[in-house]
Amino acid sequence: xxxxxxxxxxxxxxxxxxxxxxxxxxxxxxxxxxxxxxxxxxxxxxxxxxxxxxxxxxxxxxxxxxxxxxxxxxxxxxxxxxxxxxxxxxxxxxxxxxxxxxxxxxxxxxxxx
Amino acid sequence: xxxxxxxxxxxxxxxxxxxxxxxxxxxxxxxxxxxxxxxxxxxxxxxxxxxxxxxxxxxxxxxxxxxxxxxxxxxxxxxxxxxxxxxxxxxxxxxxxxxxxxxxxxxxxxx
Numbered sequence: 001x002x003x004x005x006x007x008x009x010x011x012x013x014x015x016x017x018x019x020x021x022x023x024x025x026x027x028x029x030x031x032x033x034x035x036x037x038x039x040x041x042x043x044x045x046x047x048x049x050x051x052x053x054x055x056x057x058x059x060x061x062x063x064x065x066x067x068x069x070x071x072x073x074x075x076x077x078x079x080x081x082x083x084x085x086x087x088x089x090x091x092x093x094x095x096x097x098x099x100x101x102x103x104x105x106x107x108x109x110x111x112x113x
Numbered sequence: 114x115x116x117x118x119x120x121x122x123x124x125x126x127x128x129x130x131x132x133x134x135x136x137x138x139x140x141x142x143x144x145x146x147x148x149x150x151x152x153x154x155x156x157x158x159x160x161x162x163x164x165x166x167x168x169x170x171x172x173x174x175x176x177x178x179x180x181x182x183x184x185x186x187x188x189x190x191x192x193x194x195x196x197x198x199x200x201x202x203x204x205x206x207x208x209x210x211x212x213x214x215x216x217x218x219x220x221x222x223x224x
Contacts, residue, residue, distance in 0.1 A: 033212070043157070043200075043214035045211060045212070048211055091157070101162060102157075102159060103159065104156030104157050106156055
């Protein structure tokens with residue numbers, strides 16, 4: 001089991017550019033979560049999917065952020081256009097459909113200059 | 114979302130037990146108590162969870178108060194590798210129970 005796989009590990013982009021973060025959840029997990037972590041705000045839940053369907057996107061900061069889960073093995077988080085305040089570590093996590101634990105990926109460190 | 118309260122930081126000596134407290138006075142009957150930890154420069158890592166009874170696994174023990182309004186994560190022998198931020202979180206047992214992280218407790222382990 002390779003765990004939750006996120007790519008890229010690091011991303012540096014210029015303000016105004018489009019950024020796409022990718023996540024491959026653990027096979028058999030049917031819930032997927034996107035989090036953002038900054039020093040100021042800690043870990044924030046952005047959006048989560050259950051059986052590939054977005055359930056709650058109330059944490060998505062604004063319309064510049066969008067997330068998709070076209071199938072059970074892949075999800076993307078897109079920021080367009082990116083801004084310096086989007087700089088953070090973005091984590092993806094997956095879970096089975098019960099109260100068991102989440103498994104987090106290693107995160108993508110995004111820097112927008 | 115039910116909230117939890119944890120001390121901002123704690124210190125421990127290596128090879129001594131550590132008791133990390135968490136208060137969750139507004140817990141509902143369907144909320145599971147989850148603990149995660151985040152080592153420096155890594156993603157959060159599941160530690161343990163429970164509902165009513167005390168739980169043990171290879172990483173830690175979870176002691177849950179009888180009224181479920183508080184719990185304690187117990188590391189039996191702290192090592193330097195246990196230095197991390199520890200999060201106590203309530204997760205609804207519903208099909209899409211989400212985890213809302215607070216600020217957690219930063220545990221420092223001294224050699």
